[in-house]
Amino acid sequence: MPPALTQSHVAPPSSSTLSHRFSVAPMIDWTDRYCRFFHRQLTGRALLYTEMIVADAVLNGDARHLLDFDAAEHPVALQLGGSDPDKLAEASRIAEGFGYDEINLNVGCPSDRVQSGRFGACLMQEPDLVARCVSAMQAATSLPVTVKCRIGVDHQIPKDVLPAFIDQVAATGVTTFIVHARMAWLDGLSPKENRTIPPLDYDLVAQVRADRPHLTIILNGGIADLDEAVAQLDRFDGVMLGRAAYERPFILSSVDGLLFEEGTAPRSRLDAVRAVAEHADRNDTPIWRYVRHMLGLYHGQKGARAWRRRISEEGRSDHATPAWLIEQAEDMEAVMAEAAS
Template sequence: MKINQSHRFSVAPMMDWTDRHCRVFHRLMTRRALLYTEMLTTGAIIHGDRQRLLGYDASEHPVALQLGGSDPQALAEAAKIGADFGYDEININVGCPSDRVKDGRFGACLMAEPELVAEGVAAMKRAVSVPVTVKCRIGIDDQDPELALDALARAVVEAGADALIVHARKAWLNGLSPKENRNIPPLDYDRVYRLKAAMPDVPVIINGGIPGVAEAVAHLAHVDGAMLGRAAYQEPWRLLAVDPEIFGEPAPYANMKDVFEAMMPYMSDQLALGVRLHSMTRHFVGAFHGVRGARAFRRYLAENGTRHGAGIEVLREAIALVETEVEESVAAEASGIAA
């Protein structure tokens, strides 16, 4: 198999976070990263409001649709719908540990049913021409990761999976909450490296606890790609380093202020369509993390972005608070030096 170059760096699918507004924001910071939707269940796609669930902005490409489900026929139907919408990849979730997912017989619990996952992959491959990929854990509960990950990987690759994205932690479906499952099970990056060594022709992307782009680059010595999740969302400024550090190309913009200026036409269009400002600005809270004025920026958006009729000026005013604090800090330091 040939690795899709966009897989060298991707932003993880994250429930309640990586919606269409978030993805447009992220795309402004990296032209090359592969972006993922939130997980959408096959039932929602087949029976729900498809435009609301699947609609996206053309700027988001390359963008992948992540599906949650276990019935091969439903996976194939949902994959076909997603491909017809123009998604560049269809991914099946075999890693989410939430109770709702487990009760629906999809997500991480499918690590125990590799043949069923393989049937789903084969059905999707018959239904679409775009790549079909699998995102999984290294195992669940008392499974031996050496056996469980190999079993799943070999089953889905034989079924035609185009790439494997592996969150380098177990998921404990009994005893840990979904939040705890993101932190408590220890990371085992070496297990993912061994999978790649055992399957050299299969694109393998590593995920889980990667704190930044420099660490993603280090992983590329062992695997084909790296996927950032919470670090990319909570500190989105990190994405400005992706194109220079991963792809050897200039960043789209020099700083977050320029990114926001580029974001504003999209926001104005969405506001005109009736989208609330907070639906977009909620994704911005970490944009100035570590910069003087970041707290004032977050507070201003939180206090004013939810107001009825709040408009683009709220974001401009929040950015101005950051600029003011930075200028005051520079002036104070200069004064100290002069003294």
């Protein structure tokens, strides 16, 4: 049985409010619950994704530790890794009890660890298995099930592989695909190199989307900023940013107005820091859990290097309290104001 819900959980938003127009990518070791809470202070509309969580870990480990999140993170999707339909189905059923808005299957991660476990990007070579996995997941949960994939792996020919892969998986009823528009080289490139070296092929993904208007195709990979994200919406149903959003998180403050045309003023950096600090204080959470995701908050501003140094070097010290974090941000705001005067 799924763990009992805590009072921190609320029902997920209705499907009409769940939008893939803009999302922040699942990133291992980065998009944990503390990162997502911080990002949510900058954008109310972006769809946030967890790190990839392996189905075996959910079934055999501490599911509450792995899956628990704050209600403020909605809308939030869980990304699962695995290749056993029964295990993925059970993990999806458990996850629904925690109140997620979507379950996503990882068919894109190229690390050695996922290859040895026969999941991630290597599943691009086994569309039959992927179809069985998502069918089982859909049968186990009422949540939407989506797939994040590459355009191919190793010596596959993307223009042949990607359309066929999407058609076979879509036949199960999956309607939303997030496509990282690069090949994954499982032999010869590290996971880090796989994020940058294989060339991008947006045109291929755009053609797949144009030929399948009944599907929702989200573009991921190499999108550097929100201007480029907006430009890509002419050809895609949505865009997903990864490193750009994590390394320069303040760009998220413009998402609601620029991509969702909301009239509310963007939240300031200082407002976001105060919200995070108050949340940490209220929940008695060590501030370093949030601070490590905030190094790039003042990217491009005068004093940004000092900000990064202070919070990275002092973030785990005894004096690194929520009040301390607010003081660091107030100092930065003063430096910025002086530079602007």
